Amino acid sequence: MNTDNWLWLALSFNEGLGKVKDNRKWNYIGKDGKLLSPTWFDYCYDFREGFGKVELGGKSNYVDKEGKLLSATWFNSCHHFAEGFGAVMLNGKMNYIGKDGKPLLGFWLDYCHDFNEGFAIVKLNGKENYIGKDGKYLSDVWFDDCSKFCDGFGCVVLNEKWNYIGNEGKLLSDVWFDYCSIFSEGLCHVRLDDKWFYVDKEGRLHEHR
Numbered sequence: 001m002n003t004d005n006w007l008w009l010a011l012s013f014n015e016g017l018g019k020v021k022d023n024r025k026w027n028y029i030g031k032d033g034k035l036l037s038p039t040w041f042d043y044c045y046d047f048r049e050g051f052g053k054v055e056l057g058g059k060s061n062y063v064d065k066e067g068k069l070l071s072a073t074w075f076n077s078c079h080h081f082a083e084g085f086g087a088v089m090l091n092g093k094m095n096y097i098g099k100d101g102k103p104l105l106g107f108w109l110d111y112c113h114d115f116n117e118g119f120a121i122v123k124l125n126g127k128e129n130y131i132g133k134d135g136k137y138l139s140d141v142w143f144d145d146c147s148k149f150c151d152g153f154g155c156v157v158l159n160e161k162w163n164y165i166g167n168e169g170k171l172l173s174d175v176w177f178d179y180c181s182i183f184s185e186g187l188c189h190v191r192l193d194d195k196w197f198y199v200d201k202e203g204r205l206h207e208h209r
Contacts, residue, residue: 015047028052037067049081062086070101083115104135117149118167130154138169151183173203
C-alpha cells in the first residue's frame, strides 16, 4: 500500500491514535506510524474511553487499542462509549455493552441514551426510566419523559407535571410542578400556578424575585 497517497483527515491524535483514509477505506494509525488494524473499515470514529467505533458493510462495532474487535456481534448501530458503556442497537432494539464485551442487560429496550452521572435514560413501550450501571431501574415508576442527570438530579414528567428524581430513586418534592429547569449550582427554576420559584436540593421552595 502506498502510504504517500493517504489522506489525513484528523489533524491531531485522539487517545494516541489518528484516522487515515485510503481508497475510500479507513483505519487508525499510531504515533509510531503503524496501522492499528489489518482491516480497513468503511468509517472510523475517534477513540473514546479506549475504544473506537467502526463501521463495515452497514454494521457497527468497536475496536480496542490493540486492533481487536470488542464484540463478535456486529450491530446495526453503536454510540460512543460513555462512563464505561456503549449503547448498541440490533434488530431495532437496544442494550449496553461493557468494556469486557458483555451486554449489561439480559433484555433489550426500545431505546437507550448514553450514561451520564452514573445513570442512563431508557425507553420501553412509550415510557421512560433510568437505569444504573448495575443494570437495575432507578424507579419503580415509568415516566412520560426524563432528562439526563445534572448536578445529581434528573427532571421527570408524568401526566404533564414535572418533578426531580435523585440518584437513590426518590422524588425530590411532594409537589409536582408545571415546569422544571435543570439543576445548576444547587438550584433550579420551577413554575407552579403561574409563579416562579427556586428549588434547592432539599426540595425547599424559595420565591423567585
